[in-house]
Amino acid sequence: MSDHSHDPRGHVLDRLGDHLEGDLTPEDFTRVDAHLAECSACMAELRELRETVALLRGLPDPVPPPRLVAGVMQRIEVEGDSRGRVIELFREVAQPRVIAALAAGIAALALFSTLDVGEGGLLGPSSDPDRGLIARRDVPAGVPDAGAESARRPRSLSPAPAAPGSFPRRQQAILVGLEPRVMPPRRAMAISEAPRYGIFGSAAPEVPLRDLESEFEALMADPQAFLDRVERTSASARRPMIAPLVEHSVRRGGVSEINRFLGRAAAPVAVPVSTAR
Amino acid sequence: MVAMSIGMLDSPPKAPVRVKGRRPAHEIIDPDGELVSRWQSGDESAFASLVRRHEQRVFRLLYRMMGNREEAEDVAQEAFLSLHRHGHRFRREARFSTFVYRVAANAALNRRRALGRNRNRMNELKVSQQAGFDLPAGPRDPEDAATGSEVQHRVQAALLELPTDLRVAILLYDIEGQSYQEVARVLGIPEGTVKSRIHRARNTLRDLLRSYVGRGSEGAAL
Incomplete structure (x- = not known):
């Protein structure tokens, strides 16, 4: 009971809380008890402390509102819808830029020629947690299929895909769209990383990183609020508002994060690809 | 035994009767484990x-934090939504209830910070509380209702101070009957700091x- 010695009068005020909770060693408990038997000041202090705690613990349980659970579940449903609508918005805004990218000669033809758009479509089934993130795999000849690991490898946009991991992060792009039955491959959008020369081209303004991060977090946290804000803006203002966000998500290594975000919606998936420029 | 456990779990969590020693710190069985697995x-x-x-415990904590039913309900909804968004971060290193408390406490602290930016709103809350608005459910002893x-x-009101x-x-x-260790986990602070804060509080x-205390009555035994 080293603390005891701090008080020249031998009071045990600093041990009363532990005494109350039974957190003292048997030796300390005996010593504090012995002091309490002789010291009316410490005893009064203990009593007051005990009464205070009793008052606190005597508070009745408030009854939760009966609509709490239903309200939560309803908001979750609405939020899911909002995420789906955000994705639609992304697609809607980005689509013309895909065309622009094609016109700019960013090897978009190579993209579509190398993507496997067979039975499973351009994008893998979103119900598959791995394949939902990355579309169908392009495994070059001679490169062993490393299963899920290779599934995380960026898709090549070039006719002759390089080995796994050979795509620099800066060359990554993100492909956002809906499953084929909802959105045909040709309507998928590709967004490159480079803000000035990417798929969004010069339409993507230079936005401070910190602002982008805040925007991205806000979008993740409350897609409905984001939607409300976007929908208050003119159609022409939407593109520069949204494009940097998606590009930022790639830049921050946020493909997995945006896929968690997308995974809440019905069908959309985000697919990292590489650009061949 | 299993059936009894399930039955107990199905009932809303109650404020625990304080028992010295509380739950052992080494307890790792999570009564929410199966539901969490299904959800994830x-x-x-x-x-x-x-x-x-968990609505009862979350609402109870938030009501005592906010002192206002509407605020508590609003923040509780936010907390559960946040839980839903970030559930994938729950790694079962602690019980799910600890995670729930953490999310709820963060939601409350965020709301308090937001309110703190609006002093008028804070004052309004305080005044309403002191005036006796937003009363909780009635006292357990009807004969002592008024007092x-x-x-x-x-x-x-003192809590809000x-x-x-x-x-x-x-x-x-x-x-809420959490142990020092659990409170430390919820708040992300050392146990010593928890003890110190509780002592000061x-x-x-x-x-x-x-x-109400220190009148020399002996009737406030725990």
């Missing part, structure tokens, strides 16, 4: 069950509730 596998109905199971109600208002960090610590410990409350 995509079963939304499991999440609804989790919300039902009990007044005391409860004073205790709640505490700095937020002290308030959340003492609520988690004394009302109790002393402050005692000073604020002078007219």
Whole structure:
């Protein structure tokens, strides 16, 4: 009971809380008890402390509102819808830029020629947690299929895909769209990383990183609020508002994060690809 | 035995009767484990069950934090939504209830910070509380209704006088029955800091509730 010695009068005020909770060693408990038997000041202090705690613990349980659970579940449903609508918005805004990218000669033809758009479509089934993130795999000849690991490898946009991991992060792009039955491959959008020369081209303004991060977090946290804000803006203002966000998500290594975000919606998936420029 | 356990789990969590020693710190069995697994596998109905199971404790904590039913309900919804968004981060290193408390406490602290930017709103809350609005459910002893109600208002008002960090610590410990270790996990602070905050909170409350304690009565045994 080293603390005891701090008080020249031998009071045990600093041990009363532990005494109350039974957190003292048997030796300390005996010593504090012995002091309490002789010291009316410490005893009064203990009593007051005990009464205070009793008052606190005597508070009745408030009854939760009966609509709490239903309200939560309803908001979750609405939020899911909002995420789906955000994705639609992304697609809607980005689509013309895909065309622009094609016109700019960013090897978009190579993209579509190398993507496997067979039975499973351009994008893998979103119900598959791995394949939902990355579309169908392009495994070059001679490169062993490393299963899920290779599934995380960026898709090549070039006719002759390089080995796994050979795509620099800066060359990554993100492909956002809906499953084929909802959105045909040709309507998928590709967004490159480079803000000035990417798929969004010069339409993507230079936005401070910190602002982008805040925007991205806000979008993740409350897609409905984001939607409300976007929908208050003119159609022409939407593109520069949204494009940097998606590009930022790639830049921050946020493909997995945006896929968690997308995974809440019905069908959309985000697919990292590489650009061949 | 299993059936009894399930039955117990199905009932809303109650404020635990304080027993010295509390739950052992080494306890690792999570009564929410199965529901959490189902939810993390995509079963939304499991999440609804989790919300039902934890609504009482979350609402109780938030009500005592905010002192206002509407605010508490609003923040509780935010907390559960946040839980839903970030559920994938739950790695089962602690019990799910600890995670729930953490999310709820963060939601409350964020709301308090937001309110702090609006002093008028803060004052409004305080005034409404002191005026006895947003009363909780009636006292447990009907014969002592008048006195009990007044005391409860004073205790709640005193709680709202505490700095937020002290308030959340003492609520988690004394009302929610969390151990020092669990409170430390919820708040992300060392256990020693938890003890210190609870100690300071109790002393402050005692000073604020002078007219109800220290009268020499012996009837306030725990």
